[in-house]
Amino acid sequence: MVTLFGKRIRLFRPRTIWIRRVVQWFFFLLIALIVFNHSLVESGGGIPFLASASLHGVCPFGGVETLYTYFASGLFVSKIHDSSLVLAAIVILMSVLFGPVFCGWICPLGTVQEWVSKIGKKLFKRRFNHFVPLKVDNVLRYLRYGILVWVLYVTATSGKLLFEAYDPYFALFNFWSTEVAWTSLAVLGVTLVLSVFVERPWCKYACPYGAVLGLTNIFRVFSIKRAESTCKADGACSIMCPMNIQVDSVKTVRDHQCISCLECTSEAICPVAKTVLFTSGGVK
Amino acid sequence: MTLTSKPLSVMLFVILFGGIALSSAMGWWATESTKEPAAFTEGEFAGLANPADIRGSYTFGDIANSFDVTPGILAQAFGIITDDPATFAVKDLEVLYLDSGYEIGTNSVRMFVAFYTGLPFDLTAEETVMPKSAADILLAKGSLTPEQAAYLETHTVNVNEPASAVEPVAESTPAVEETHDPVAEEYTVKGKTTFGDLILWGVPKETIEALIDADMPDPAMKVKDYASANGLDFETLKPALQAEVDKVKP
Numbered sequence: 068m069v070t071l072f073g074k075r076i077r078l079f080r081p082r083t084i085w086i087r088r089v090v091q092w093f094f095f096l097l098i099a100l101i102v103f104n105h106s107l108v109e110s111g112g113g114i115p116f117l118a119s120a121s122l123h124g125v126c127p128f129g130g131v132e133t134l135y136t137y138f139a140s141g142l143f144v145s146k147i148h149d150s151s152l153v154l155a156a157i158v159i160l161m162s163v164l165f166g167p168v169f170c171g172w173i174c175p176l177g178t179v180q181e182w183v184s185k186i187g188k189k190l191f192k193r194r195f196n197h198f199v200p201l202k203v204d205n206v207l208r209y210l211r212y213g214i215l216v217w218v219l220y221v222t223a224t225s226g227k228l229l230f231e232a233y234d235p236y237f238a239l240f241n242f243w244s245t246e247v248a249w250t251s252l253a254v255l256g257v258t259l260v261l262s263v264f265v266e267r268p269w270c271k272y273a274c275p276y277g278a279v280l281g282l283t284n285i286f287r288v289f290s291i292k293r294a295e296s297t298c299k300a301d302g303a304c305s306i307m308c309p310m311n312i313q314v315d316s317v318k319t320v321r322d323h324q325c326i327s328c329l330e331c332t333s334e335a336i337c338p339v340a341k342t343v344l345f346t347s348g349g350v351k
Numbered sequence: 352m353t354l355t356s357k358p359l360s361v362m363l364f365v366i367l368f369g370g371i372a373l374s375s376a377m378g379w380w381a382t383e384s385t386k387e388p389a390a391f392t393e394g395e396f397a398g399l400a401n402p403a404d405i406r407g408s409y410t411f412g413d414i415a416n417s418f419d420v421t422p423g424i425l426a427q428a429f430g431i432i433t434d435d436p437a438t439f440a441v442k443d444l445e446v447l448y449l450d451s452g453y454e455i456g457t458n459s460v461r462m463f464v465a466f467y468t469g470l471p472f473d474l475t476a477e478e479t480v481m482p483k484s485a486a487d488i489l490l491a492k493g494s495l496t497p498e499q500a501a502y503l504e505t506h507t508v509n510v511n512e513p514a515s516a517v518e519p520v521a522e523s524t525p526a527v528e529e530t531h532d533p534v535a536e537e538y539t540v541k542g543k544t545t546f547g548d549l550i551l552w553g554v555p556k557e558t559i560e561a562l563i564d565a566d567m568p569d570p571a572m573k574v575k576d577y578a579s580a581n582g583l584d585f586e587t588l589k590p591a592l593q594a595e596v597d598k599v600k601p
Contacts, residue, residue: 084356086356086357086360087356087360089360090360090363120382120383121382121383124382124383125382140403141389141392142389142401142403142404143404145406145407145457146406146407148381148382148383148384149379149380149381150374150380150381150382152379153370153371153374153379153380154371156370157366157367157370157371160366160370161363161366161367164362164366165354165359165362165363168359168363172360172363173363173367224476225476225477226403226476226477227477289352289354329355329356329359332355334355334356344353345353345354345355345359346352346353346354347352347353348352348353
């Protein structure tokens with residue numbers, strides 16, 4: 068840490084939150100193993116001491132999808148179990164505390180998009196994640212709320228997970244299965260291709276669960292906050308943000324697209340100590 | 352309070368796995384179906400298993416454990432030929448009927464079980480079709496409400512023919528020559544007529560039993576086969592049955 072022009076600057080700072088990568092890998096492998104084990108168990112085998120739930124059994128969005136049916140009739144929609152409701156409640160608690168950390172740290176589909184995006188970063192350098200015109204991008208960002216309303220409506224009226232036929236997350240972990248609709252495989256394919264150009268395209272424009280969790284950004288306990296008194300206004304935080312949020316133009320990030328990845332903070336890209344913080348208190 | 356990535360990651364694990372452990376201790380954590388459908392919570396049927404909660408992962412045996420219907424009846428209703436119907440999984444029906452073009456699956460089983468056992472079932476939630484073999488059993492049982500019978504009339508399908516070529520049985524308007532009378536054709540007792548057909552056409556179960564002087568046979572059984580197996584003369588029985596059919600023919 069050195070002081071330059073009256074500001075404390077860290078010379079050797081991590082440019083990324085490495086532990087987030089570890090956590091992402093952990094949950095990707097965990098879900099993959101659980102789903103793989105489920106297939107083994109159905110065919111009479113199975114890995115000892117490992118859960119064998121179906122993907123729906125460990126998906127918190129199923130808990131959101133079944134809410135209407137559960138309260139209206141006391142039943143779950145097809146393929147959803149108690150565990151989905153429990154996970155939905157846990158993730159909501161996490162999100163109220165820390166924002167959509169599920170998206171930034173846990174969701175395997177977000178992780179896979181980030182992995183593919185590394186190709187785009189190498190190919191396009193600074194142009195990566197800036198291909199969509201701002202005006203179009205601003206409108207598209209609300210598309211996921213429309214998708215959320217549609218998903219909740221069709222699930223409530225049919226009692227079935229109709230979204231499964233378009234869900235890239237389901238396709239990602241069941242692509243070998245005959246249960247996967249070609250439409251969900253196509254959506255997964257498009258998502259992965261777009262990830263070469265845009266960071267987390269599914270999360271930004273289409274994810275209905277991200278839409279739900281994104282709302283907690285408005286009132287979450289711990290938020291990304293920028294200390295204007297020490298900020299160098301170099302824009303590093305905004306450039307680094309995978310969701311293209313202009314962190315350097317606000318004091319507290321309340322954007323509905325923040326995924327709490329912490330990549331903008333002074334722990335990662337921001338060169339000035341204690342300037343962009345993940346905090347429940349105020350900053351100067 | 353300010354958090355950095357390491358304590359945040361620890362807190363995520365604690366909240367997630369702690370929450371799962373807590374819910375597990377409370378008995379709320381279930382990633383798979385218990386094979387026991389949820390019960391009706393109110394009304395006349397409160398406490399009884401709800402057919403609407405039958406899952407694709409259930410076997411016919413699981414259904415038999417919760418409802419008054421045997422795996423054999425379910426297998427007969429859905430045309431399953433197996434030595435052990437109790438092990439047949441409901442979700443396999445969709446695969447089995449894939450080529451028929453009709454969506455006969457979990458919801459068809461739910462509806463069948465509800466109709467068979469006299470439990471309520473929401474007919475407005477989803478268009479559900481029933482194979483003719485299942486409808487025959489329900490009609491022969493004779494316990495359908497008028498609403499259920501009317502629904503069956505328009506939602507029974509003949510799965511022996513592809514969906515593209517056949518409409519639901521009661522809605523069928525076969526492409527025929529101008530001189531052909533489809534109603535007369537349908538309401539004619541022939542060698543391939545089953546007891547289920549007679550019931551479907553509206554002949555009362557009691558009338559059939561009186562004519563054959565025995566309890567109602569398997570609805571899927573052809574009248575001709577029954578006659579030859581029981582020493583009856585089909586050519587004598589046929590006009591008697593036809594007379595009853597003519598009485599109820601629209």
